Amino acid sequence: MSSLSADWLSFIVVGLGTLFLLGEILVNMKGFFGLLGLGFITVYFMSYLDPGMFILLMIVYFLGIVLIIIDGKLINDGTLATIGVVCMIISVGLSSPNWVAGTYAVIGIIIGGLCSLFFLKVFKKRDMWTKLTLLDRMTGEQGYNTMNKSYEALLNKTGVTVTDMRPIGTIKIEDKEYSAITNGHWIKSGTPIKVDHVDGTRILISKI
Numbered sequence: 001m002s003s004l005s006a007d008w009l010s011f012i013v014v015g016l017g018t019l020f021l022l023g024e025i026l027v028n029m030k031g032f033f034g035l036l037g038l039g040f041i042t043v044y045f046m047s048y049l050d051p052g053m054f055i056l057l058m059i060v061y062f063l064g065i066v067l068i069i070i071d072g073k074l075i076n077d078g079t080l081a082t083i084g085v086v087c088m089i090i091s092v093g094l095s096s097p098n099w100v101a102g103t104y105a106v107i108g109i110i111i112g113g114l115c116s117l118f119f120l121k122v123f124k125k126r127d128m129w130t131k132l133t134l135l136d137r138m139t140g141e142q143g144y145n146t147m148n149k150s151y152e153a154l155l156n157k158t159g160v161t162v163t164d165m166r167p168i169g170t171i172k173i174e175d176k177e178y179s180a181i182t183n184g185h186w187i188k189s190g191t192p193i194k195v196d197h198v199d200g201t202r203i204l205i206s207k208i
Contacts, residue, residue, distance in 0.1 A: 061087065164188055169189075178203055
């Protein structure tokens, strides 16, 4: 088992490893970035660890990357991605021979991860990210437009208040309930109303 000649080399090796591994996830480089990243990370872990710990902490490191992928593709709330980053930091931190090398390695993960985003400006994105982005956009726009049209159709229609309007409450029009607002007036439940204005999903009513 050898070691890197200087502590600051941990920053270079881990930074490049993280840069290329995350870059392979973001852009379509046909495995080239992945091989480079795997090579750098392997050099880092092999420099400081015996075979048993090498395998264990490599698994922890790549588990972190897998969690980031799952968060980005499926959940997208940042929770798993945060756990993933913590796993990567723990793996390189525990592998280092001293706190200086460990600090350099942790900084390498952060800088390498941030720099990998620049690949998106230079290389072609992976199709799975493009398709997911387009699908989400189309679904959101279609749902939003459909809802807007259904609300716009309520303009000038009449109905009745289900709850007291103070000035916000619930109304019923054609057996469907909607949240609505008055122009500052309080209206009791069971009062006939008319839709005066619709702005997106905001329904403005007045008493008939």
